[in-house]
Each structure stands twice: as structure tokens, then as C-alpha cells.
Amino acid sequence: MNKLLLLLFLVPNLVMGGIDDEVISTDFMREMVEHYGPKNAQPKIDTTYIKQLTDDKLEKTLLRWYGLDEEFKANHQHWHQGKEDISFENFISKINFAPLDKNYLHVIGVCSKHYEYPTSFIGKVLKKLKLYSGRKSYTDIRFYSGDDQWFDINQHNDKTYSITFWDWINTIAIKAKNNTYISHDKPGLYRWNNKIPHNVIEDIFKQGQFELYIELNMLRVYGALMTGADKLKHKIPPKFNLAGKVNISNIKELKECFK
Numbered sequence: 001m002n003k004l005l006l007l008l009f010l011v012p013n014l015v016m017g018g019i020d021d022e023v024i025s026t027d028f029m030r031e032m033v034e035h036y037g038p039k040n041a042q043p044k045i046d047t048t049y050i051k052q053l054t055d056d057k058l059e060k061t062l063l064r065w066y067g068l069d070e071e072f073k074a075n076h077q078h079w080h081q082g083k084e085d086i087s088f089e090n091f092i093s094k095i096n097f098a099p100l101d102k103n104y105l106h107v108i109g110v111c112s113k114h115y116e117y118p119t120s121f122i123g124k125v126l127k128k129l130k131l132y133s134g135r136k137s138y139t140d141i142r143f144y145s146g147d148d149q150w151f152d153i154n155q156h157n158d159k160t161y162s163i164t165f166w167d168w169i170n171t172i173a174i175k176a177k178n179n180t181y182i183s184h185d186k187p188g189l190y191r192w193n194n195k196i197p198h199n200v201i202e203d204i205f206k207q208g209q210f211e212l213y214i215e216l217n218m219l220r221v222y223g224a225l226m227t228g229a230d231k232l233k234h235k236i237p238p239k240f241n242l243a244g245k246v247n248i249s250n251i252k253e254l255k256e257c258f259k
Contacts, residue, residue, distance in 0.1 A: 039191070041148035042167045043214055043242050044101040065218075065238035067228020080184075088180040091173050092213055092243075100212070100244030104150065107143040108249050111257035114138050141257055143248070153201065154193075155258045161201045164193045168220035176203035176210040187217050201258075208251035214242045 053061070063069040079094035080086045114137045140154040152164040165172065169192040171184040183194040204210045216239045219225055226236065248254065 040166045041145075041150040043150060043165065044104055045240050045242060046099040046101050049098050049240075061238055065228070065236075066232045086182065086184050088173050088175070088182045091171060091182055091184070091215070095213070095215060095241055097213060097243035098240035100242050100246075101145075104145045104148075104246070105244050106247050106249055107145050107150075109141040109143050109153075109251075109254045109257075111254060112140050112142060114140070139258060141254055153196075153204075159198075161196050161198060162193055163196045164191065165214070166191055167214075168192075168217040168223070169214060170217050171213075171215035173213040174200060174204075174210050176200050177207050179203050184215075187220065190223060204248075205251065205255055209245055209247045212242075212244060212246050216241060 050058075060069065064072050067073070079091060138154055138156050140152045142149050142152050144150075150166065154162045154164065156162065163172070163174075168187045168190060170187060171182065172192065172194065173182040174180065174196070179197070179200045181196055181200045183196075185194075218239055221231065221236050221239075224230075226234075230236075
């Protein structure tokens with residue numbers, strides 16, 4: 001396949017990490033999105049990064065995405081070889097990242113407290129009359145970039161924390177002040193959620209910002225497992241691993257949320 005033909009497969013005005021109507025115009029892709037699709041927004045790439053790619057870089061990206069770069073397939077080594085070398089430093093030094101959408105680098109958090117209510121008739125009556133507030137179940141902060149809610153930080157009953165993103169994700173890594181965090185696994189759902197240590201959460205709230213690194217699963221496209229040939233057949237544009245420094249605009253008011 002020649003370079004010109006490959007370039008034609010790149011969807012105009014590409015919005016990677018989000019769902020583009022042009023990409024899901026086929027019945028096949030629409031069915032995948034409806035069945036597996038995210039409940040919230042996915043992390044998005046800064047589209048200026050794509051526009052600034054040289055022809056050679058773009059061609060190489062497409063060849064690898066469609067499984068046509070034989071030299072890459074023969075020589076490429078995964079960023080870790082076993083569980084023992086899964087580390088923050090190893091991950092960020094061996095993966096190529098594209099920048100997160102600039103709008104996604106500034107978020108506003110909304111604190112939500114959730115309660116469990118008794119299921120008995122009396123419990124339901126007390127709840128309806130607002131005479132019983134229920135037992136606290138968990139608290140979360142939902143983070144928005146504009147109208148897009150794209151990640152949550154959750155505090156559970158036992159005072160542990162977890163963080164949630166939406167996409168098929170292999171790895172999430174975070175650096176906040178003096179502490180780092182990495183979680184790596186094979187994704188089983190569009191919703192990615194994992195525990196995160198207390199000291200990392202503390203540093204995020206002290207600084208009001210954190211460095212975020214995301215390794216997307218390249219085999220899952222809107223939920224469907226796809227080979228390079230499948231991607232080429234459906235003209236699926238490539239995914240990029242993403243990174244950026246996320247700033248929380250209303251950090252002062254959020255510090256009271258988890259108390």
C-alpha cells in the first residue's frame with residue numbers, strides 16, 4: 001500500500017479518544033459504540049499534534065496501526081517484560097505519548113455524597129419524608145472539562161480511594177508532588193477503575209494538579225477486538241497514548257469533600 005493511499009484513510013478533523021460521527025458511520029461501528037460505549041467522556045488528544053505530524057511520521061504511525069510495518073513488528077519490544085519491571089519510571093521513559101487536549105488540562109470538580117437507604121417499607125417512608133438521610137455509602141468528585149465529565153476520584157466507606165476513567169485502558173500513571181502511581185492490567189471494560197494510594201490523593205489536593213499518563217489498549221476499538229486488517233477495512237484512525245498536566249481550578253473548595 002503506497003503512502004498516498006494510507007494518508008487517505010486518516011479521517012479529516014480527527015478527534016482521537018472521543019467518538020467521531022465520521023468514524024462510526026458504518027452499522028458495524030455504531031453497534032459497537034451503542035453496546036460498549038462509555039457513559040462519560042474519554043480522554044482526548046490535542047488535535048494540533050496530529051496536524052503537525054510530518055508526512056513520514058504520519059505514514060509510520062498508520063503503517064504500525066494497520067499492522068503493515070514488518071520491521072516494527074519484528075523488532076518491537078513491549079515496555080515491560082514481566083511484573084517485576086512495571087514501574088512508573090520504566091513506563092514513562094519507554095512509551096511515546098501525545099499531548100492531551102488543552103481543554104482537558106483544566107478541570108472543575110463537583111463533590112457528590114452518596115447514601116444507602118433501608119429497603120424496608122418504614123425505611124422508604126422515612127426517606128420520602130426526609131426524616132432519615134441514610135448511611136453514607138461513598139463520596140466522589142466528578143471532574144469536568146466544560147460539559148465533559150471524564151474522570152472521578154472516589155472515597156469509599158473504608159476511607160480508601162479509587163480513580164475512574166472511561167476507555168479501554170492498559171495503564172494509568174500519575175505523578176503528584178513527591179509521589180508516583182502506576183496501575184497496569186488488561187482491560188475488561190470500557191470503564192477503568194482502580195485503587196489509588198492515600199499519599200497520592202493527598203499530594204493531588206495539596207498541589208491542585210498532577211501529571212497524567214495513559215496507555216490505551218490498541219486492540220479495542222469502541223469495544224470491538226480488532227486486528228490490523230479489521231482497522232484497515234473499517235478505516236479506523238489510530239489511537240495515541242496520552243499525557244499532560246491536569247490542573248484542578250476549584251481545588252480549595254474540594255478539600256472539604258472527603259472529610
